Amino acid sequence: MAHRADTAAAAATWDRHAARYPAQERWEIAAIDAALRVAAPRPDERLVDLGTGTGLVLRRLATRPGERPRAAVGVDRSRRMLAGAGALPPGWSTLQADARAVPLPDGWADVVSCAYVLHLLGAEERAAVLAEARRLLAPGASSRLVVVTVWSDRPLVRVALRLLARGSPSACAALRPWDPSDDLARAGWVATYRVRLPRRGYPSVVVLAKHAPPT
Ligand SMILES: C[S@@+](CC[C@H](N)C(=O)[O-])C[C@H]1O[C@@H](n2cnc3c(N)ncnc32)[C@H](O)[C@@H]1O
Structure with missing residues (x-):
């Protein structure tokens, strides 16, 4: 029950940001395009x-x-954020749900993406989202997870981002820098590609990860 109340509160926070959110999307585009280039979903996926x-x-x-891809589903718990997705190609849809419990079958996806989300979450929720990504991905070497987070290798930039991000729930809280690599490794993913995008848009890192091979 407490979990449901937390979820409703978090969704309400993003509902409130929804109208202003598109104004900053231009700062996300370079990293998201890079993520899509490396994940490269195919028409049969x-x-x-x-x-x-x-x-x-x-x-x-x-x-x-x-x-x-032939099918794509965007999952979010904020109804107002989802409304911003607008019309999507045939076979694509949005789904109002918690990313820790997505009502799709095991192994439904060939590619899971998660952009500008994980760095906002506490450790427990992050681990649960990564576990759900694993459940959703088809078993096998070609399935892939692509993660984008706010991050910089430059300590001064990280300090500046942390200062900006203080004072949650302001919109700047989304700038909290966080490198996903350790969490991904702990959750059993193998990073196969990593690129930092410090100049165009938000300082960001894109990591492509696959299931770790069985030992
Ligand atoms: C900073 S926005 C990123 C949106 C989008 N991925 C982008 O790059 O523009 C974070 C989004 O994650 C959603 N979110 C965070 N935790 C979630 C969870 N556990 N389940 C579903 N949505 C979640 C929020 O509702 C919000 O819409």
């Missing part, structure tokens, strides 16, 4: 975007030239 918000990952994917 299905994608789930966890914490999709206003659906920027889906919208960038829909408009980029070339191939796009």
Whole structure:
């Protein structure tokens, strides 16, 4: 019950940010496009975007030239954020749900993306979202998880971001820097690609990860 109350409160916070959220999307685009380039979902594949918000990952994917997955689902618990996703290609949809318990079958997705979400969550919720990403991904070497978070390798930039992010629940709280690599390794993922994007848009890191091979 406490868990449900927390979820409702978090959803309400993002409902309040929803109208202003698109104004800052331009600072996310470079990293999200980089994530889509490395994850490269194919036309025979299905994608789930966890914490999709206003659906920027889906919208960038829909408009980029070339191939796009046959199905894509953007999951978020904020109804007003989801409303910003607008019209999506046939076979694509949004789903109001918690990213820790997505009502889709095990192994439904070939690609799971999670952009600008994990660095906002506490350790327990992050671990639960990563576990859900694992459940949603089809077993096998070609399935992949792509994560984007706010991060910089430059200590001064990290300090500046932390200062800006103080005073949650202001919108700047979303700038809290956090490198996903350790959590991914602890959760049993193997990072196969990592790129830092310090100049265009938010200082960010993109990590592509796969299931660790059985030992
Ligand atoms: C900073 S926004 C990022 C939105 C989008 N991925 C983007 O890059 O523009 C964070 C989003 O994550 C969602 N979120 C955070 N934790 C969640 C959870 N456990 N389940 C579902 N949505 C969650 C919030 O509702 C919010 O819409």
